Amino acid sequence: MLEYSLRFLAGGIAVSVFAALGDTLRPKSFAGLFGAAPSIALATLLLTLSQKGAPFVALESRSMIVGAFALAAYSWTVCVLLKRFLLSSRAATMAALIVWFAVALGASAALFQLS
Incomplete structure (x- = not known):
């Protein structure tokens, strides 16, 4: 409580x-x-x-930073797909999920391999 x-x-x-x-x-x-x-x-x-403790918080903080970069890449991709390629919002957001996963998993693999 x-x-x-x-x-x-x-x-x-x-x-x-x-x-x-x-x-x-x-x-x-x-x-x-x-x-x-x-x-x-x-x-x-x-x-x-x-x-x-601090080591656990450091790991969580790095995970939040990776998530923020992945969200930024996802958002930018959705904007490009909507404005330049004139996709529907549903198609753009679903297609951009691939970018989100790629950035999140790639950045996590690179960042956590270094530490």
Whole structure:
């Protein structure tokens, strides 16, 4: 129960800080980037650090970074498929999943082989 309370408190504080940051940015559509995902990730890493230690948090952080790069590649691919090739949104998002998997698995293999 204490863990859930800490998650709630840390997540709430982090969401509030990122929401305040997002409010100060222009354009307002950019503020959505600072919504829940970064703040929840940071709160989770903070709690994991206190429970499982720094080596585990380092591994999780690297995994989050790989996921962010894979999402960026996926999003860019969807944009290209929609604008340049005029695919339907369903076809573009399904086709771009191949890029997401390739970047995620390739970056994971390269990054975790080095460590």
